[in-house]
Amino acid sequence: MAPEPPLLSMSGITKSFPGVRALDGVDLDVQAGEVHCLLGQNGAGKSTLIKVLAGAHQPDTGTIHWRGEPVTLRSPIAAMRLGIATIYQELDLVEHLSVAENVHLGHEPTAAGFVVRRRTAKESTAHLLKRLGHPEIDPGRLVGELSAAQQQIVSMARALSHDVRLIVMDEPSAALDPDEVDNLFRIVGDLTADGVAVVYISHRLEEIRRIGDRVTVLKDGRAVAGGLPAKSTPTRDVVALMTGRNVEYVFPERPAAPGQGEQPLLHVRGLARDGEFEPFDLTVRPGEIVGLAGLVGSGRSEILETIYGARKPSAGQVVVAGRPLKPGSVRAAVRAGLGLAPEERKAQALLMLESVTRNVSISSMSRFAKAGWIDRGAELGAARAATRELSLRPDNPSVPIRTLSGGNQQKAVLARWLLRGCRVLLLDEPTRGVDVGARAELYAVVRRLADEGLAVLLVSSEVPEVLGLADRVLVLREGRVVHTAPAQELDEHRVLDLVMEGSPAS
Amino acid sequence: MTQPVSPPRGSADKVRPAAEAPAWRGLMARADVRTLSLLGVLAALIVIGGITKPDEFLDTRNLQLVLTQASVIGVVTVGMTFVITSGGIDLSVGAIVALASVWATTVATQEYGFGGILFTSVLVGLGCGLVNGLLIAYGGMVPFIATLAMLASARGLALQITDGRTQIVTVDGVLDLGERDAYVLGVPPLVLVFAVVTIIGWLLLNRTTFGRRTVAVGGNAEAARLAGIDVRRQRLYLYLLSGLCCGIAAFLLIILSGSGQNTNGNLYELDAIAAAIIGGTLLSGGRGTIVGSVLGVLIFTTITNIFALNNLQSDVQQIAKGAIIVAAVLVQRRTASTT
Ligand SMILES: Nc1ncnc2c1ncn2[C@@H]1O[C@H](COP(=O)(O)OP(=O)(O)OP(=O)(O)O)[C@@H](O)[C@H]1O
Numbered sequence: 001m002a003p004e005p006p007l008l009s010m011s012g013i014t015k016s017f018p019g020v021r022a023l024d025g026v027d028l029d030v031q032a033g034e035v036h037c038l039l040g041q042n043g044a045g046k047s048t049l050i051k052v053l054a055g056a057h058q059p060d061t062g063t064i065h066w067r068g069e070p071v072t073l074r075s076p077i078a079a080m081r082l083g084i085a086t087i088y089q090e091l092d093l094v095e096h097l098s099v100a101e102n103v104h105l106g107h108e109p110t111a112a113g114f115v116v117r118r119r120t121a122k123e124s125t126a127h128l129l130k131r132l133g134h135p136e137i138d139p140g141r142l143v144g145e146l147s148a149a150q151q152q153i154v155s156m157a158r159a160l161s162h163d164v165r166l167i168v169m170d171e172p173s174a175a176l177d178p179d180e181v182d183n184l185f186r187i188v189g190d191l192t193a194d195g196v197a198v199v200y201i202s203h204r205l206e207e208i209r210r211i212g213d214r215v216t217v218l219k220d221g222r223a224v225a226g227g228l229p230a231k232s233t234p235t236r237d238v239v240a241l242m243t244g245r246n247v248e249y250v251f252p253e254r255p256a257a258p259g260q261g262e263q264p265l266l267h268v269r270g271l272a273r274d275g276e277f278e279p280f281d282l283t284v285r286p287g288e289i290v291g292l293a294g295l296v297g298s299g300r301s302e303i304l305e306t307i308y309g310a311r312k313p314s315a316g317q318v319v320v321a322g323r324p325l326k327p328g329s330v331r332a333a334v335r336a337g338l339g340l341a342p343e344e345r346k347a348q349a350l351l352m353l354e355s356v357t358r359n360v361s362i363s364s365m366s367r368f369a370k371a372g373w374i375d376r377g378a379e380l381g382a383a384r385a386a387t388r389e390l391s392l393r394p395d396n397p398s399v400p401i402r403t404l405s406g407g408n409q410q411k412a413v414l415a416r417w418l419l420r421g422c423r424v425l426l427l428d429e430p431t432r433g434v435d436v437g438a439r440a441e442l443y444a445v446v447r448r449l450a451d452e453g454l455a456v457l458l459v460s461s462e463v464p465e466v467l468g469l470a471d472r473v474l475v476l477r478e479g480r481v482v483h484t485a486p487a488q489e490l491d492e493h494r495v496l497d498l499v500m501e502g503s504p505a506s
Numbered sequence: 507m508t509q510p511v512s513p514p515r516g517s518a519d520k521v522r523p524a525a526e527a528p529a530w531r532g533l534m535a536r537a538d539v540r541t542l543s544l545l546g547v548l549a550a551l552i553v554i555g556g557i558t559k560p561d562e563f564l565d566t567r568n569l570q571l572v573l574t575q576a577s578v579i580g581v582v583t584v585g586m587t588f589v590i591t592s593g594g595i596d597l598s599v600g601a602i603v604a605l606a607s608v609w610a611t612t613v614a615t616q617e618y619g620f621g622g623i624l625f626t627s628v629l630v631g632l633g634c635g636l637v638n639g640l641l642i643a644y645g646g647m648v649p650f651i652a653t654l655a656m657l658a659s660a661r662g663l664a665l666q667i668t669d670g671r672t673q674i675v676t677v678d679g680v681l682d683l684g685e686r687d688a689y690v691l692g693v694p695p696l697v698l699v700f701a702v703v704t705i706i707g708w709l710l711l712n713r714t715t716f717g718r719r720t721v722a723v724g725g726n727a728e729a730a731r732l733a734g735i736d737v738r739r740q741r742l743y744l745y746l747l748s749g750l751c752c753g754i755a756a757f758l759l760i761i762l763s764g765s766g767q768n769t770n771g772n773l774y775e776l777d778a779i780a781a782a783i784i785g786g787t788l789l790s791g792g793r794g795t796i797v798g799s800v801l802g803v804l805i806f807t808t809i810t811n812i813f814a815l816n817n818l819q820s821d822v823q824q825i826a827k828g829a830i831i832v833a834a835v836l837v838q839r840r841t842a843s844t845t
């Protein structure tokens with residue numbers, strides 16, 4: 001295409017892990033100044049490919065050319081020296097260090113070679129944050145105190161603190177609000193205008209249309225298409241390439257009036273937590289899916305966690321099937337039949353050193369145990385059945401969960417509650433990081449569970465998801481429920497208006 | 507907006523039997539590498555012992571002595587392994603052994619005979635474990651601090667009880683078990699107790715819900731809590747378990763030495779932690795191995811024995827132990843990163 005050599009050209013990259021060939025001869029070309037999107041299902045190898053590019057994994061075979069020269073990326077530092085910066089899927093900031101310390105970690109500005117010049121570090125950090133559209137983040141604050149979206153910005157600042165020519169972003173938008181996503185795209189635009197190349201990974205196809213120049217599609221560790229035009233390739237084709245089949249990206253049909261005439265399974269009365277959300281009421285009947293829409297920080301996760309007993313309410317009550325729950329007790333909630341798929345799966349849900357089986361069975365161990373003695377055959381069988389139901393890959397629950405791709409880890413969390421057979425399912429961002437095909441499957445599973453009589457409470461930053469899946473929607477703004485309506489009566493614009501303005505203007 | 511959807515099924519459903527076997531074998535291999543390397547070290551030590559002191563070291567009496575000495579610290583290490591696996595630490599084990607051994611050998615206790623001594627040892631161990639557990643699980647204290655405080659107080663109390671004197675045991679039943687040629691079911695009684703504790707510990711950690719919860723709490727306490735596990739109660743049980751092991755160890759020590767002393771169990775905490783770590787239990791929690799811990803104990807005890815037979819000073823011994831800890835951890839890091 002272009003006469004000069006591409007900025008980056010990877011060819012024939014393979015990478016195997018014990019039992020899995022994650023990459024199987026992948027080629028990738030990136031030109032300076034372009035946004036090159038990587039698409040692929042969960043486990044296709046996207047994260048592995050960019051870890052090779054970042055010097056975090058060594059490829060088994062294959063060559064990498066950087067501005068026409070062959071290079072070996074032996075370590076993350078080597079990649080950074082060349083000007084390749086990476087923002088990983090799982091944020092990798094040090095929570096106990098300040099924003100400025102995180103941004104300059106490993107390349108602190110120093111005087112006399114070892115005294116850290118903290119003022120300089122702070123000033124340059126403040127400058128970077130301003131450039132990223134977030135001057136309100138104080139460089140002196142601890143990263144642990146920031147919201148997920150703000151942490152994302154800090155990661156980005158860290159990437160930009162180097163002299164970069166290529167930035168890799170692995171699902172950067174997953175934790176962001178529509179507003180934040182706009183801001184992210186503005187930053188991407190600025191970067192490419194300066195000639196910086198961006199490799200962008202996302203499961204949201206509409207984003208790729210908006211900012212992408214070219215697309216490379218991975219499937220089962222192979223590049224099935226390289227450098228397609230991002231704007232003009234039909235969605236149908238892209239999805240077919242990714243999945244190898246035709247997926248209608250649609251929501252399951254709603255029953256006409258789910259749970260009508262039945263007693264609510266979940267009844268929340270005047271529940272509140274000081275400083276987080278104001279008193280609100282909520283009922284979910286068996287068979288019903290209720291959605292909570294709102295911006296990040298509007299108190300949605302806090303609400304779910306309070307219902308679940310993981311946080312103690314300052315007022316109000318949670319009633320399950322007519323029985324009030326002991327406030328602030330997860331065990332009481334689980335015993336009453338509640339299940340939570342939390343927002344931060346790595347921190348709140350997974351035992352990273354353990355197998356998939358053990359992660360799935362953790363909440364139902366007593367079912368497989370007599371007098372504390374676990375029947376491991378029964379446990380494995382049940383875990384396998386639950387993970388198959390969700391098409392989790394690889395189809396072998398004995399592997400360690402840390403070897404699964406992000407979306408498949410999410411499925412393992414859902415499998416946990418599928419196995420437990422809970423009555424009320426609380427889903428916090430259930431499709432974060434889940435690919436198109438698997439999403440449709442997840443939606444179908446959630447609807448089927450509801451049809452079987454579960455009550456489902458769903459939180460999602462993706463408004464179409466809430467509207468498409470839920471029967472009824474509660475719109476939240478700054479910890480207050482500002483609107484409740486059947487999902488059919490709302491559309492995306494109206495919800496966004498409500499979420500931003502809070503005034504039910506019609 | 508809503509359309510019927512047939513949940514797409516496809517590639518993901520394809521069963522890949524090929525993937526199953528290697529992954530499973532990979533896990534086995536990893537466990538084996540660690541265990542085998544520990545067995546290798548142990549074998550090497552036995553060879554060294556056999557070469558330097560062929561007559562003394564390989565004598566049945568001596569090997570029996572090694573096992574008997576390993577039993578006391580071994581029982582403590584089994585309890586410690588559980589605590590470390592759960593992400594905690596118990597610095598008070600040595601002090602609890604001391605306190606239990608002197609409390610169980612006071613003149614007043616000895617009046618109640620064999621049962622009195624056994625019962626008191628176990629009860630004192632459990633009592634100390636209970637205090638540790640309550641402070642940590644429900645008082646929110648850091649394990650390091652809580653058990654450090656217990657270390658200091660239990661040692662102090664032990665000194666107060668004995669006033670620094672050795673309390674000789676006069677109960678025949680106990681003294682008989684300590685005889686050189688006492689055997690129960692063909693094995694020295696202490697070794698039998700150690701074996702039983704090891705087997706129970708292994709089953710508890712690997713085959714029961716208790717073990718699973720221990721690993722879950724150590725691996726990710728918040729995730730365990732949100733999965734419905736009572737993390738605090740589990741922590742309480744774990745320190746109780748460690749205390750119980752200390753009580754049993756104290757009883758074994760009484761049998762072995764025919765006495766109770768406030769200096770008993772000196773530095774057991776270090777030996778037990780070191781044995782667990784070189785065995786492969788993660789100090790940060792989330793993974794523990796009883797087999798590894800037992801091998802760790804045997805390695806340390808064998809070293810001590812070889813050094814004693816060769817008349818080497820205990821300072822040289824300590825240096826060698828330190829070197830072995832470092833070597834073991836380095837080897838493990840390598841095997842962990844290459845698999
Ligand atoms: N450290 C590892 N050990 C073993 N297998 C691994 C490891 N890392 C990744 N894999 C496997 O490699 C494959 C590719 O994973 P990768 O994380 O690259 O997928 P991905 O395309 O980023 O998926 P997602 O969209 O879910 O993030 C998966 O089958 C995964 O299970």
Ligand SMILES: [Mg+2]
Binds near residue numbers: 046047170405406
């Ligand atoms: Mg990924």
